[in-house]
Amino acid sequence: MSLFGLYNDWIVIVLMMTGFYMVIAHGNLVKKVVGLNVFQVSVFVFYISMGKVRGGTAPILEEGIELYSNPLPHVLILTAIVVGVATTALALALVVRIRDAFGTIEDDEIHALEDEA
Amino acid sequence: MIESQLPALQVVVPLISAPICMLLRRVPMATWMLAVAVSWLCLGIALALLTQVLATGPISYPLGDWAAPWGIEYRVDRISAFVLVIVSAIGAVVAPFSRASVLREISLRRVYLFFAMYHLCLAGLLGIAITGDAFNLFVFLEISSLSSYALISLGRDRRALTAAYRYLIMGTIGATFYVIGVGFMYMMTGTLNIADLANRIPQVADTRTVQAALAFLTVGIGLKLALFPLHTWLPNAYTYAPSVVSAFLAATATKVAIYALIRIYFTVFGAAEISEVFLIRQALMVLAVAAMFAASLVAIYQNDVKRLLAYSSVAQIGYIVLGISFATSTGLTAGIIHLFNHALMKCALFLALGCVFLRLRSVNIGSLAGLGKTMPWTTAAFVAAGLSLIGIPPTVGFVSKWYLIQAALEKDSYLIAALVLLSSMLALIYIWRVVEAAYLRPVPKGQETVREAPLSMVVPTWIMSAACIYFGIDATRTLEVARSAASFLLSGAQP
Numbered sequence: 001m002s003l004f005g006l007y008n009d010w011i012v013i014v015l016m017m018t019g020f021y022m023v024i025a026h027g028n029l030v031k032k033v034v035g036l037n038v039f040q041v042s043v044f045v046f047y048i049s050m051g052k053v054r055g056g057t058a059p060i061l062e063e064g065i066e067l068y069s070n071p072l073p074h075v076l077i078l079t080a081i082v083v084g085v086a087t088t089a090l091a092l093a094l095v096v097r098i099r100d101a102f103g104t105i106e107d108d109e110i111h112a113l114e115d116e117a
Numbered sequence: 118m119i120e121s122q123l124p125a126l127q128v129v130v131p132l133i134s135a136p137i138c139m140l141l142r143r144v145p146m147a148t149w150m151l152a153v154a155v156s157w158l159c160l161g162i163a164l165a166l167l168t169q170v171l172a173t174g175p176i177s178y179p180l181g182d183w184a185a186p187w188g189i190e191y192r193v194d195r196i197s198a199f200v201l202v203i204v205s206a207i208g209a210v211v212a213p214f215s216r217a218s219v220l221r222e223i224s225l226r227r228v229y230l231f232f233a234m235y236h237l238c239l240a241g242l243l244g245i246a247i248t249g250d251a252f253n254l255f256v257f258l259e260i261s262s263l264s265s266y267a268l269i270s271l272g273r274d275r276r277a278l279t280a281a282y283r284y285l286i287m288g289t290i291g292a293t294f295y296v297i298g299v300g301f302m303y304m305m306t307g308t309l310n311i312a313d314l315a316n317r318i319p320q321v322a323d324t325r326t327v328q329a330a331l332a333f334l335t336v337g338i339g340l341k342l343a344l345f346p347l348h349t350w351l352p353n354a355y356t357y358a359p360s361v362v363s364a365f366l367a368a369t370a371t372k373v374a375i376y377a378l379i380r381i382y383f384t385v386f387g388a389a390e391i392s393e394v395f396l397i398r399q400a401l402m403v404l405a406v407a408a409m410f411a412a413s414l415v416a417i418y419q420n421d422v423k424r425l426l427a428y429s430s431v432a433q434i435g436y437i438v439l440g441i442s443f444a445t446s447t448g449l450t451a452g453i454i455h456l457f458n459h460a461l462m463k464c465a466l467f468l469a470l471g472c473v474f475l476r477l478r479s480v481n482i483g484s485l486a487g488l489g490k491t492m493p494w495t496t497a498a499f500v501a502a503g504l505s506l507i508g509i510p511p512t513v514g515f516v517s518k519w520y521l522i523q524a525a526l527e528k529d530s531y532l533i534a535a536l537v538l539l540s541s542m543l544a545l546i547y548i549w550r551v552v553e554a555a556y557l558r559p560v561p562k563g564q565e566t567v568r569e570a571p572l573s574m575v576v577p578t579w580i581m582s583a584a585c586i587y588f589g590i591d592a593t594r595t596l597e598v599a600r601s602a603a604s605f606l607l608s609g610a611q612p
Binding site: 020023029032036039040043046047050073076079080083086087090091094095097098101102110114 | 252255256259263266267270275276278279281282285286289290292293296297300303304309
């Protein structure tokens, strides 16, 4: 029960490790960015599921609503999503510039070109 | 009236100036003037805050008048006021310097972008130091990091782009680790306010969740502060960034990350004494010593002087972390004072290299031959700061090493004291290589005549170098602040 009861944590861990592995193992700069995104999303899921209260609804001030989820982690993640979008945009912009400068976005080829210079 | 708003203004002024720079795109020099004005204003605010804190104790500022712990609180105590002064002082010296250097190294149509990013970076760094909220700290960390990735990528060399990209990947992983750590702490305590966390962590300190949080926070901030062996992004980033950016970031970005580490260890986890859990203190000590030796040894073999200094930064961060890892009053004082001192000397050294690059278009050791004759002032400034890096009296470096060794002897760890001395010898070797090239080798024949750098660059460089010597001779003021900040942190007092 407890093993399955924490299924959201399992999803977080699997997503996190998948993303982390992609960042480390992939040589393609765009794929690294995708990995980074998966990694970040896992943390978003972690926060959002943390704020969930079983049976709770949205935190709206209205009659008849007694039990509601904790809105704070959700708001934090809105901020974190914005940061994540900015990071992704900057990373992709850098990849475009790297392709202009090196003619490739494969890590090992860039390393070879860098060593030449 | 306005005094009570100073904590907010400290961050808001540079934050608002960034979009103003974007509006001034047609007059690039106006953005530079704005940068100088804003940097000096920030220094003024920081000094005012420091005086206020030393006189009356910590200042708490509820942002938007939402009371802590629900709202975001800005909290200025001795250590954060000290870091605010360091960051804004470096900004105030680097900003006037940047005009000539930026015009040479960045194309004119991108200058306004450079200054917009500079303002954002300054706002982020100051924000980290002033905020009293763990999640707000993450946001500022990312503001400063994202703008520094962009600043680094403005370098002329195409390798600046890959350096910025790799820094971005590593930095984002670090920041995400930090967020995971904060999430774990929030799960257990239900609060994000640092002072509130400090109260509540001790009750749950024995849980696996909080211990995992500490581990995530250590690794996450370790990536940002370039703790060996998480430093791999740093050498390339500092080498290929524009000279001004190297000087600014080397003196501030890693220092502010160290401040964040001190905050987490001694304020949030201070009362819980969790630094004893899974030997985290010993682990930090080993990594710090490894950094001192490994990075110094690599620095000796570098031919690009900027890269040499970048590796030396990793080694110097080792000294600071070593001081922190003692977790004693003297050790922490040594760490905090070296945080200040290293900011001074690295800024001076990188500024001197900026002058050299302006004239020579290169900072290779080979091309520095005879520089002592052609650019005497710049070279002398480099030597003064270099001596400080080694730790020769009467420079600031000596003061830090003195306290570091004292802290080691207090703990009866003669080995550590010996290692500190030994690694200083390595610094002697790499600084000597530069000195030898500049003074003892003749000017290469057929080289075009090299003039001294313009005054607008030499003066800021010398201000920093002179500060290295001044605060070495008269260290009472800085030591007093560092010592009281250290005892303040160790007393488990509220931030």
